[in-house]
Each structure stands twice: as structure tokens, then as C-alpha cells.
Amino acid sequence: GSEADWGFRSTGQPQLLPEGRVVDLERGKGLGGSSCLNYCMWVRGAPQDFDRWSREFGCGEEWSYAGVLPHFKAIERMLPGEQLPGRGDAGELSPRPLWPPLPEVEALKESFRQNGFEPNGDYNGPDGQAGYGDTQHSVDASRMRADAFNTFVEPVLRSRPNLCVASEAYTRRLLFEGTRCTGVEV
Numbered sequence: 001g002s003e004a005d006w007g008f009r010s011t012g013q014p015q016l017l018p019e020g021r022v023v024d025l026e027r028g029k030g031l032g033g034s035s036c037l038n039y040c041m042w043v044r045g046a047p048q049d050f051d052r053w054s055r056e057f058g059c060g061e062e063w064s065y066a067g068v069l070p071h072f073k074a075i076e077r078m079l080p081g082e083q084l085p086g087r088g089d090a091g092e093l094s095p096r097p098l099w100p101p102l103p104e105v106e107a108l109k110e111s112f113r114q115n116g117f118e119p120n121g122d123y124n125g126p127d128g129q130a131g132y133g134d135t136q137h138s139v140d141a142s143r144m145r146a147d148a149f150n151t152f153v154e155p156v157l158r159s160r161p162n163l164c165v166a167s168e169a170y171t172r173r174l175l176f177e178g179t180r181c182t183g184v185e186v
Contacts, residue, residue: 004029004037031167032149035138040145042095042136044072044124065126072124075152086126092151094141095124097134109133 001007006027012020028034047065054064061067069086076088076095083089098105112132113119120131138146157163166186175183 030149031153031165032147035147035149036145038138040137040139042093042124042138046129047126048128069126084122084125087122087124092155093138093146095136096139096143098137099143101134105134 006029008025008027010023010025012022014020016023026034026037028036028038030036050063050065050068053059054061054067073086073088073091075091075093077091077093078084078087078089079094079096082096109119109132118131120127120129120133123129123131123133124136138151140146140151153163153165157165169186172185174181175185
């Protein structure tokens with residue numbers, strides 16, 4: 001733990017070596033939560049994982065890849081010339097590859113190619129995560145960190161008199177009217 005990280009740890013994981021290894025679970029304390037510590041990587045998750053969770057854990061179709069895809073597309077804004085299948089074009093977040101390319105990364109990709117691995121032009125796309133390619137980052141147009149707070153909350157704070165942001169506060173529970181969240185008890 002630190003001023004920025006809750007310091008959570010997993011329980012022992014029998015499938016990890018050494019058997020029973022405990023894993024640090026970095027979770028951010030600041031405005032923007034874990035998106036403030038996540039190396040700016042934009043990773044949706046593998047389509048087959050969403051489908052498996054939907055089936056095996058009773059999450060329903062809304063948690064299948066087809067169910068979550070509209071939500072991912074709604075928050076993404078791929079730039080002209082970067083439009084790819086299954087990606088959004090009108091959201092607030094513009095995932096981009098690391099720029100300029102690093103020679104070490106280019107050498108690693110070349111070694112993958114030479115050893116018969118298939119390239120993947122978009123690991124966040126409908127074809128999944130198999131293969132190698134460039135990492136996509138959550139950065140804004142000036143290539144600065146685009147965390148959840150400065151991407152989604154900060155832009156609307158001034159125009160929403162009913163929205164109050166309190167830092168260093170702990171949430172006790174969410175208040176609902178039917179299925180709509182109407183407040184937070186701190």
C-alpha cells in the first residue's frame with residue numbers, strides 16, 4: 001500500500017508457481033481509481049472470456065462479448081485512419097499506440113515474427129488477444145494520461161450542479177430509487 005494504492009493482495013492462488021503464490025492487486029485510491037496506476041494500458045479483455053463469464057457464472061447475455069461491446073464502443077473515439085472493426089468513434093477515450101515506437105519493442109516484435117507468431121493489429125478487437133502487436137494506451141490528444149476521472153468526470157463537473165466530488169471520503173453505500181442510483185452515503 002501507499003498514498004496512491006490500497007495495498008490489496010489476493011488469497012493464495014493454487015494455479016500459480018510457486019503454488020499458492022499471493023499476488024499484489026494494485027487498486028488506486030485517488031480520483032480516477034485504478035486508472036491512475038494502470039500504466040495507461042487500454043485492454044478491454046478477450047471476447048471469449050466475456051462469453052465464458054456470461055455462461056459459467058450466470059451473468060446473463062448482458063455480460064457476453066456482444067452484450068458489453070456497445071458499452072466499450074460508446075466510450076472509445078478512434079481517430080480517423082484508426083477505425084477498426086468493433087471500435088467506437090464518438091466516445092471520450094482515444095486509445096493510441098505508444099509513440100514514438102521504441103526500438104526494443106520493434107526488435108521484440110521482429111523476433112516474434114521470425115519465430116512464426118502471428119501479428120495482431122488490434123488486441124481489443126473482435127478477434128481477441130492472440131498474437132503480438134502494439135500496446136494501446138489511455139492517453140488524450142496531447143498524449144497525457146487519460147484516467148477515468150479526467151476523461152469522464154472532470155469535463156462535466158462544472159455543468160452538473162447536482163454532482164459533488166469528495167476526495168478522501170469513504171463510500172458506505174449507494175442510494176437507489178428503483179434501479180437508478182440517486183446518491184452516495186459517505
